[in-house]
Amino acid sequence: MAFDPITHVTLSQVILPLRTAISDAKVFTGRQRPMTEVAFLFCEIETAQGLQGVGFSYSKRAGGPAQFAHAREVAELLIGENPSDIPRVYDRLLWAGASVGRSGVATQALAAIDVCLWDLKAKRAGLPLAGLIGPYRDSVRTYNTSGGFLNAPIEQVCENAQRSLSEGIGGIKIKVGHPDHRVDLARLEAVRAAIGDAPLMVDANQQWDRATALRMGRRFEPYDLVWIEEPLDAYDAEGHAELARQLDTPIATGEMLASVAEHVRLIEARAADIIQPDAPRVGGITQFLRLATLADAAGLDLAPHFAMEIHLHLAACYPREPWVEHFDWLDPLFNERLETRDGRMIVPERPGLGITLSEQCRAWTTATAEFGVSDRVLV
Numbered sequence: 001m002a003f004d005p006i007t008h009v010t011l012s013q014v015i016l017p018l019r020t021a022i023s024d025a026k027v028f029t030g031r032q033r034p035m036t037e038v039a040f041l042f043c044e045i046e047t048a049q050g051l052q053g054v055g056f057s058y059s060k061r062a063g064g065p066a067q068f069a070h071a072r073e074v075a076e077l078l079i080g081e082n083p084s085d086i087p088r089v090y091d092r093l094l095w096a097g098a099s100v101g102r103s104g105v106a107t108q109a110l111a112a113i114d115v116c117l118w119d120l121k122a123k124r125a126g127l128p129l130a131g132l133i134g135p136y137r138d139s140v141r142t143y144n145t146s147g148g149f150l151n152a153p154i155e156q157v158c159e160n161a162q163r164s165l166s167e168g169i170g171g172i173k174i175k176v177g178h179p180d181h182r183v184d185l186a187r188l189e190a191v192r193a194a195i196g197d198a199p200l201m202v203d204a205n206q207q208w209d210r211a212t213a214l215r216m217g218r219r220f221e222p223y224d225l226v227w228i229e230e231p232l233d234a235y236d237a238e239g240h241a242e243l244a245r246q247l248d249t250p251i252a253t254g255e256m257l258a259s260v261a262e263h264v265r266l267i268e269a270r271a272a273d274i275i276q277p278d279a280p281r282v283g284g285i286t287q288f289l290r291l292a293t294l295a296d297a298a299g300l301d302l303a304p305h306f307a308m309e310i311h312l313h314l315a316a317c318y319p320r321e322p323w324v325e326h327f328d329w330l331d332p333l334f335n336e337r338l339e340t341r342d343g344r345m346i347v348p349e350r351p352g353l354g355i356t357l358s359e360q361c362r363a364w365t366t367a368t369a370e371f372g373v374s375d376r377v378l379v
């Protein structure tokens with residue numbers, strides 16, 4: 001195929017308001033305030049032949065404006081590049097910001113661009129992103145998270161759980177880590193009773209110390225959980241490893257880590273049975289795929305964090321049967337909906353990620369930056 005260079009790049013900062021303020025254990029322990037919105041960085045790229053890609057990164061609470069600012073500084077370098085040379089283009093952007101490092105905000109800004117380049121490459125091939133990478137399956141087991149936050153009364157959590165299962169979602173995750181351990185146990189008991197034998201997970205969002213995590217983990221063993229998520233501080237690889245050895249229930253963690261290098265520490269310490277990388281947080285799809293190779297070689301299961309619109313494709317390409325996290329929060333940003341059936345999320349057949357930005361997404365845009373020349377006729 002003829003060289004088809006990048007001619008135009010648009011970056012957008014979008015603030016997604018949440019319907020209700022969200023609290024997990026970090027709010028109940030006083031570390032964070034309830035979350036009311038999520039900041040997105042969207043990247044849209046056009047090529048000389050008129051191909052268009054879209055990608056995104058995000059930040060919960062602080063960090064969104066910094067991601068946008070960093071991407072705006074380096075995006076000019078994309079003009080004239082071959083959009084299919086993703087790792088080389090990525091490295092070029094990385095060197096432009098080398099002074100601020102290869103993790104965290106700096107690479108999360110690049111993630112929106114990287115995801116966009118993958119979307120574009122899959123569209124050029126006429127394949128869904130999973131089809132371009134190489135899928136093992138055309139649907140992925142899915143569980144719901146958005147119905148199980150600690151701010152929701154337990155009756156509502158049980159109702160949400162039953163509705164999720166009736167909508168074809170395969171499992172239910174609830175938040176734990178409440179400072180009053182009796183609250184956790186009562187909520188877990190109620191949800192287990194409400195959903196019968198359906199797969200159930202809990203997430204403590206890093207709010208236990210090592211002793212508490214072991215005691216709570218032991219009390220949770222009879223509930224036959226699929227996993228206990230983030231029982232400890234995200235960077236306590238040694239503590240997670242000890243817990244994974246002590247408990248029968250699998251340990252899952254990794255969502256807070258901001259680079260492949262940080263995940264390598266987890267993998268080497270055998271700190272988790274199930275690894276939970278987040279492509280936007282680790283710097284994009286290119287980085288995620290490197291990490292997935294290492295995780296598979298170490299024999300780990302995979303359950304990527306958040307952003308199901310991206311992670312559904314990536315999970316479909318993992319050799320071991322993974323889980324994908326169902327969050328309905330991002331639905332208003334896109335014109336398309338992901339289908340769930342028989343406990344699984346179906347990989348869409350649309351080319352690329354299979355998403356287009358909605359009118360509502362445009363209306364929530366608070367800043368944009370454009371580079372290059374667009375052939376698109378504005379109407």
Ligand SMILES: [Mg+2]
Binds near residue numbers: 203205229230255
């Ligand atoms: Mg979590």
